[in-house]
Amino acid sequence: MxxxxxxxxxxxxxxxxxxxxxxxxxxxxxxxxxxxxxxxxxxxxxxxxxxxxxxxxxxxxxxxxxxxxxxxxxxxVSELSGIEVVGDMLRIGSLTTIEEMRRSPLISAHAPALAIACDLFASFQIRHAATLGGTLVNASPAADTAGPLLVHQAVVVCAGWRDGGVDERHIPLAEFWLGPGRCALAADELLVAVELPIFPDSGWVAYEKHCRRPAKDISIVSITLAVEPDGDGGLCRSSLALGAVAPTPLLVPQVAELLAEGGFGSKEGHSRASRMAAEAASPIDDVRGSAAHRRHLVEVLTHRALDGIAARMGYSDFNGYEPPQRMTITQSGSALTNCELPPMTPQPSAELQEGDxxxxxxxxxxxxxxxxxxxxxxxxxxxxxxxxxxxxxxxxxxxxxxxxxxxxxxxxxxxxxxxxxxxxxxVVTVEGVYAPDGELHDLMEDMLIEGGVQCGFCSPGMVISGLSHFLNGGGGGEQELARAIEGNLCRCTGYLRLLSGLERHAARLGGGVGLE
Ligand SMILES: Cc1cc2nc3c(=O)[nH]c(=O)nc-3n(C[C@H](O)[C@H](O)[C@H](O)COP(=O)(O)OP(=O)(O)OC[C@H]3O[C@@H](n4cnc5c(N)ncnc54)[C@H](O)[C@@H]3O)c2cc1C
Ligand code: FES
Ligand code: FES
Incomplete structure (x- = not known):
């Protein structure tokens, strides 16, 4: 350096x-x-x-x-944007941001594991910029979207220029990653979209991103489980995917086979499946965790996911079982947010330019x-x-x-x-947030009244994150407000006074906020 x-x-x-x-x-x-x-x-x-x-x-x-x-x-490139249902498939453009997916009713309804993963992906600031295509081409074994897209049987649509026209090819996601940072996309291709079959309403998914702070850390281990009941007490399909425990995100088909052969719904079956998942993992030691810790986590989390879904499906062995809060278990359509993000304005194109x-x-x-x-x-x-x-x-x-x-x-x-x-x-910076006469914006005043400012270094960023939250339909619940500023660090206030400032502002608004 x-x-x-x-x-x-x-x-x-x-x-x-x-x-x-x-x-x-x-x-x-x-x-x-x-x-x-x-x-x-x-x-x-x-x-x-x-x-x-x-x-x-x-x-x-x-x-x-x-x-x-x-x-x-x-x-x-407008062809890379948008989320739509085409026949019995969900198609997500590669330029769709993580926050757009997190807020999408279509994703919540038809790809519930992906909706949960997007909810736990980094901070608002990162989610507003990071795209689906970037997260897949980056080919990180720890990417939050990877496991959910694998269990939802995603196929990647790639395009290149061949014989004088655009030529598309489809690659099952399970074959897309070749190693850390490497994928099957050719150097002259773009990732256009991801297509996945619509997940049945009767299906269940479980997801856990195991890490210290979801807004700041990538996972030590992540696990995604999807289970589709056959309506007759058995399963027509299940799928388990593991993150951060192998060179690429990992599907464990042997667990699905065991569950299909009657292993689902019994304590013994779940224990065997969990051990099998741990054996399939090939984790490494790194700064985030040891290989042994990761393998242990795979076994524990797989067990919890299986037990949790079986409990929700009414299997008597698991009556009353609730996994710890860090694991989310849900069905299609259980919306995580009730506020869709309006699409971004299309941007003008630009010819090739060199220099300034x-x-x-x-x-x-x-x-x-x-x-x-x-x-x-x-x-x-x-x-x-x-x-x-x-x-x-x-x-x-x-x-x-x-x-x-x-x-x-x-x-x-x-x-x-x-x-x-x-x-x-x-673009609006903190200078543009002040009222035209130079008076403080109401949000600044509320933070000040509650003592949410000490040295002030983090304050502009906090004000911007708070405004972004309210401008985009965020509510005034304590947890929601804490999440609004989880992408901002403060070394002075201990955050509680900042939260009080946001709460005061939410109460003042009783709804959304404009910059006027
Ligand atoms: C502070 C921080 C926190 C983070 N937290 C998380 C987290 O919690 N979970 C997580 O999973 N990740 C996390 N990340 C990683 C990162 O946000 C993702 O990998 C992100 O999704 C990348 O998307 P992007 O659009 O920004 O990609 P870019 O940075 O623009 O591109 C990434 C790669 O993909 C290629 N590429 C992008 N789109 C296409 C396309 N359509 N066709 C062909 N090639 C393409 C680029 O050439 C590049 O090689 C974090 C990153 C930061 C900086
Ligand atoms: S996030 Fe940009 S300077 Fe820290
Ligand atoms: S007030 Fe000093 S860093 Fe937040």
């Missing part, structure tokens, strides 16, 4: 050589095909929550690589036009060029929330957001 580069403008520009944002899938895959033979083919950019920290590391470690790679942004790039967006209510480097982060633009230093910078990797801003009304971390990706959108 080059220490002299940290915290400087250079640090933030990441050395990107060019930028293109095609309007259509065919233009995007054609560009990929034409540039795939280059020594440094373009980087496909979706939410950037994986790429930004990775690129910053690479740029700091080996700046000689800077300036060699261009970005292909997916922001304007013109970007136009609305900043705190006024028009903004700047020429900036393609790799410049939004926080660099705000603090360095616009002198809007209310937006703080600390961890630079999406952990602390100090750099949060509103992007089209949703909190995101400006250290993980490329300024060029804000084209055509509306």
């Amino acid at each position: 080059r220490p002299e580069a940290r915290g400087t403008r250079m640090d933030w520009e990441l050395g990107i050589s060019g930028y293109i944002a095609p309007a259509t899938l065919s233009a995007a895959v054609r560009y990929l095909a034409e540039s795939s033979t280059q020594e440094y083919p373009p980087l496909v950019w979706a939410g950037g929550t994986d790429l930004m920290p990775r690129m910053r590391m690479r740029w700091l470690d080996s700046p000689e690589q800077g300036g060699l790679q261009s970005l292909l942004s997916l922001r304007s 790039i013109e970007v136009n967006f609305t900043l705190n209510g006024g028009p903004m036009r700047r020429n900036i480097a393609a790799g410049a982060t939004l926080v660099a633009l705000l603090r360095e060029d616009e002198n809007l230093t209310g937006t703080k910078i600390a961890c630079e990797e999406g952990e602390c929330g100090a750099c949060s801003v509103l992007l089209d009304g949703r909190a995101v971390q400006s250290c993980l957001t490329l300024a060029v990706e804000c084209e055509g959108r509306e």
Whole structure:
């Protein structure tokens, strides 16, 4: 790492050589095909929550690589968006964000395990940016969406440019991952969508992400179980998937076989199935947990999931059994949230540009036009060029929330957001939250009255997260409010006074809030 580069403008520009944002899938895959033979083919950019920290590391470690790679942004490709039912399948566009999936009634109704996983995925800021495609192509064995999509029998739709047209191929998700960080997508292909059969209303799912703090940590182990009863006391299908215990997310078909052969619904059968799951795992020791601990967790959590679902289905051996709260057991349609997220405004496309790039967006209510480097982060633009230093910078990797801003009304971390990706959108920093006469916004006042401000470093990020919560239909329940700021760290207040401030504001509103 080059220490002299940290915290400087250079640090933030990441050395990107060019930028293109095609309007259509065919233009995007054609560009990929034409540039795939280059020594440094373009980087496909979706939410950037994986790429930004990775690129910053690479740029700091080996700046000689800077300036060699261009970005292909997916922001304007409308074919990659949307969640819809097509026949008896659910189709989810790869550009759908985790928060859009978390709030989708269709996903809650037809892919309940995925809905739970999205609920436990990182913080609001990350969920507002991270996409389904990014989480799958990233190929992490610990990805929260992986197990649920496996038990829901997902198929990945990929597209490339072949013989003068867009050519699609379908890959079962179980065959998609090849190892940590590696997947079956060819270098000149894009992931277009994921398709999964509609989960039956009578089915049950269980999911647990075992970690210290879901908003900040990836799982030590995750487990997803789906069970489809046959209506006659048996099962027509079951599926168990494990996360973070093998080089790729892992299906355990031998457990499904055992359950189908009468192992489900008895204590002995569940014990055998749980031991089988633990034997199938091949975990490693790492900073998050030892291999032995992980294997033990697989056995315990599989047992709890089986017992919990059997209890809900009325098997007498499990009367009254409730697994600990960390495990969620549910059926189709048990909505986790009652507020669908309105779709994002479509963004304008951009031709291939090199050197500085013109970007136009609305900043705190006024028009903004700047020429900036393609790799410049939004926080660099705000603090360095616009002198809007209310937006703080600390961890630079999406952990602390100090750099949060509103992007089209949703909190995101400006250290993980490329300024060029804000084209055509509306950015609000804490400076834009004040009333036009300079008076404090009601939310700021409520936080102040309740003593939710000490050194004040986290306060701008807290205000932005609070506003994002209320603007997007969040309610005033204690747990909901705590979750609203779980992506923001505060070293001073102990959080309780911040929560009191949010509670006071929720009471003042009795509903949603505007910025006026
Ligand atoms: C602070 C923090 C907390 C996190 N917490 C969690 C967590 O709790 N659970 C979890 O599972 N993950 C977590 N992550 C990881 C991360 O958010 C996900 O992996 C994310 O889903 C990646 O999606 P993205 O859209 O941001 O991808 P990007 O960063 O844009 O891209 C990731 C990779 O996918 C490729 N790509 C993206 N879309 C496509 C496409 N359509 N076609 C072809 N290639 C594509 C990119 O080229 C790149 O290689 C966390 C990350 C951070 C920074
Ligand atoms: S999350 Fe952006 S600086 Fe910490
Ligand atoms: S008030 Fe000091 S970090 Fe939160």
